[in-house]
Amino acid sequence: MMSNVKFGPAGLGPVKDAVSKLEELHKKGLRACEIAFTYGVYIKEEKDAREIGEKAKELGISLSIHAPYWINLNSEEKEKVEKSKERIINCLKVGTWLGAKRVVFHPGYYSKNSLASFNKSQRKDKKEIKENQEIFDKKKTYDKIKNEILEIQKIRKEKNYTPQLAPETTGKINVFGSVEEIAQLVRDTKCSFCIDFAHILAREKRYRFKETLESLGKGKELHIHFSGIVYGEKGEKHHKKTEKDGWEQLISNLPRDKEITIVCEAPTPSVDAIEGLNIYKSMNNK
Numbered sequence: 157m158m159s160n161v162k163f164g165p166a167g168l169g170p171v172k173d174a175v176s177k178l179e180e181l182h183k184k185g186l187r188a189c190e191i192a193f194t195y196g197v198y199i200k201e202e203k204d205a206r207e208i209g210e211k212a213k214e215l216g217i218s219l220s221i222h223a224p225y226w227i228n229l230n231s232e233e234k235e236k237v238e239k240s241k242e243r244i245i246n247c248l249k250v251g252t253w254l255g256a257k258r259v260v261f262h263p264g265y266y267s268k269n270s271l272a273s274f275n276k277s278q279r280k281d282k283k284e285i286k287e288n289q290e291i292f293d294k295k296k297t298y299d300k301i302k303n304e305i306l307e308i309q310k311i312r313k314e315k316n317y318t319p320q321l322a323p324e325t326t327g328k329i330n331v332f333g334s335v336e337e338i339a340q341l342v343r344d345t346k347c348s349f350c351i352d353f354a355h356i357l358a359r360e361k362r363y364r365f366k367e368t369l370e371s372l373g374k375g376k377e378l379h380i381h382f383s384g385i386v387y388g389e390k391g392e393k394h395h396k397k398t399e400k401d402g403w404e405q406l407i408s409n410l411p412r413d414k415e416i417t418i419v420c421e422a423p424t425p426s427v428d429a430i431e432g433l434n435i436y437k438s439m440n441n442k
């Protein structure tokens with residue numbers, strides 16, 4: 157019986173090797189792949205995208221896209237917001253050719269206007285992190301990002317683009333994207349979402365599986381990012397190898413009644429995804 161949990165790597169690699177890479181993933185039992193447009197939408201030709209999409213479909217591999225990092229829907233500069241939206245819309249277009257289910261993106265940064273007036277001497281206080289967090293204008297940021305996403309949703313519908321918009325939970329305390337903010341976006345804009353549990357650990361110092369799945373796990377599907385992570389007080393530093401204990405914690409907290417995609421973002425994403433899959437299998441055979 158096919159399991160309802162798919163594992164796969166972040167990154168498909170270059171266009172010319174994409175079909176053979178998909179075959180390789182398939183052989184290893186991986187059934188998901190998130191194409192990394194993080195440094196640019198590198199699949200440009202419709203013909204290439206359709207060929208990759210068809211191969212993925214044939215092999216039962218579910219595709220998603222990670223949009224470019226250079227996105228800030230809350231920039232003070234109108235041009236930067238427009239460019240950010242263009243990048244997401246471009247991903248939606250190529251994602252439609254690919255048959256990708258989701259376009260994952262980091263929505264933006266908190267407004268920092270009031271941060272400038274923050275008295276530097278107070279930073280020595282032990283509550284530094286908390287105060288820093290509160291000084292961001294989170295409400296203003298939320299409203300702006302929500303409105304821009306509604307705008308993108310309109311274009312998505314007009315152009316019949318098929319992937320869902322999936323804002324991701326982010327790993328730094330000064331970046332928009334707490335679980336609560338993403339859940340609110342889902343309610344207000346009918347978008348989808350991506351839960352990055354490594355980011356949640358870095359941001360909140362614990363995985364918060366239960367609370368996260370309570371607020372974001374209401375639909376039939378879950379799109380999850382997972383990996384090991386190095387983090388400090390302000391959140392994520394970088395991804396690292398996924399430890400067995402991390403996989404076990406994640407897998408034992410997964411709901412049983414949903415379609416789940418787990419994309420691994422470790423430095424060796426395919427290797428880690430296979431380890432995750434094997435741990436999943438052994439835990440479910442018991």
Ligand SMILES: [Zn+2]
Pocket residue numbers: 324352381421
């Ligand atoms: Zn992620």
